[in-house]
Amino acid sequence: MVLLGSRSRSMSTELKKMKTWSSLMKEVEKWGCLRQTGVSLRYMMEFGSSATPNDLLLSAQFLHKELPIRIARRALDLQSLPCALSRTPPVLKVRDWYLDSFRDIRSFPEIKNMNDEKHFTEMIKAIKVRHNNVVPTMALGVQQLKTVFEYPDEIDQFLDRFYLSRIGIRMIIGQHVELHNPNPPPNYVGYIHTKLSPVDVARDASEDARAMCYREYGSAPEVSIYGDPDFTFSYVPDHLHLMVLELVKNSLRAVQERFMDSDKVAPPVRIIVADGIEDVTIKVSDEGGGIPRSGLPKMFTYLYSTATSPLGDHCDLGTADNATMAGYGYGLPICRLYARYFGGDLQVISMEGYGTDAYLHLCRLGDSEELLP
Numbered sequence: 001m002v003l004l005g006s007r008s009r010s011m012s013t014e015l016k017k018m019k020t021w022s023s024l025m026k027e028v029e030k031w032g033c034l035r036q037t038g039v040s041l042r043y044m045m046e047f048g049s050s051a052t053p054n055d056l057l058l059s060a061q062f063l064h065k066e067l068p069i070r071i072a073r074r075a076l077d078l079q080s081l082p083c084a085l086s087r088t089p090p091v092l093k094v095r096d097w098y099l100d101s102f103r104d105i106r107s108f109p110e111i112k113n114m115n116d117e118k119h120f121t122e123m124i125k126a127i128k129v130r131h132n133n134v135v136p137t138m139a140l141g142v143q144q145l146k147t148v149f150e151y152p153d154e155i156d157q158f159l160d161r162f163y164l165s166r167i168g169i170r171m172i173i174g175q176h177v178e179l180h181n182p183n184p185p186p187n188y189v190g191y192i193h194t195k196l197s198p199v200d201v202a203r204d205a206s207e208d209a210r211a212m213c214y215r216e217y218g219s220a221p222e223v224s225i226y227g228d229p230d231f232t233f234s235y236v237p238d239h240l241h242l243m244v245l246e247l248v249k250n251s252l253r254a255v256q257e258r259f260m261d262s263d264k265v266a267p268p269v270r271i272i273v274a275d276g277i278e279d280v281t282i283k284v285s286d287e288g289g290g291i292p293r294s295g296l297p298k299m300f301t302y303l304y305s306t307a308t309s310p311l312g313d314h315c316d317l318g319t320a321d322n323a324t325m326a327g328y329g330y331g332l333p334i335c336r337l338y339a340r341y342f343g344g345d346l347q348v349i350s351m352e353g354y355g356t357d358a359y360l361h362l363c364r365l366g367d368s369e370e371l372l373p
């Protein structure tokens, strides 16, 4: 994991003086060509479970080298976006966040001791906050483009790469920062829960999704969960919660809309948790009428939604800060990226006129390395 080469303090001072656009971009291009280093969930867990101060130092040195590579690749990708997307104000804003973060990390001197480590950790914590609104802001950029141009396929591929990389960057920063927590919750190593019950997560996520459904429609179908509540595995609870929430929200909405004006009781959404040898699979099934076959190829494209977009036709960047993602058409593609990030996958199978089954596969062993675009 530790790959940091030695760069002298005088070099960082020089970098601080990096004022011109072209010198910055040259540096970004140089770093964007370097090889990324993926880390597996198991490695993060083993490394973090007995982290000594020296390990934290090594981890910070690794991030000092790895983050600029990952960030530079995305900044370059943003520059080379098809059509006019790279010039829309929201995309320029996101690009500037990436360039600022690149500059911050590259200007940080070589990490030699725990004091440097402390300051570096504070800095990357702030970088994570700077990037909090990347997803809704990019969504605005894409939406603006969509109103003017035909939406090219490459944008979906770009967004997949972009968001997948973002998941990875936030994971490795968050994991490092959390290792400093003097009172970690029981069974946590950084962001990873070593005894996570998928049934418990499914229950929490379903309650959250039902509360959202209540707010929107005034009622919500039941959710039945089947599986061994005592079964646990190691995973990132936030990632799992987000994925199950997205799937259950979709199912509740489909069932609710189908049975809203009917005398029949809405059939429950069913969640089955299966613990296999390689995979933990979570199946979310509903009788919400399914998805027409013509809509299936669009399901994993960004901005495809049959709900009203909260962005509206006339986008205003100011709304990005309050964005909720409801109706963005981001749920399924983002959910699949979270699954793939640690070697899992998501499949959606529909029977039009009946309902939908979503299969969320997660690597049980945790030894598959981060998927890095």
Ligand SMILES: Nc1ncnc2c1ncn2[C@@H]1O[C@H](COP(=O)(O)OP(=O)(O)OP(=O)(O)O)[C@@H](O)[C@H]1O
Pocket (backbone or CB within 6 Å): 246, 250, 251, 254, 286, 288, 289, 290, 291, 299, 304, 305, 306, 307, 325, 326, 327, 328, 329, 330, 331, 332, 333, 355, 356
């Ligand atoms: N279980 C389901 N039953 C019927 N249609 C579904 C189901 N899941 C997804 N869809 C269809 O796929 C579309 C895209 O889903 P996706 O989750 O990506 O976005 P969304 O739910 O519309 O918005 P959000 O980004 O808020 O999740 C939905 O608008 C809906 O038309």
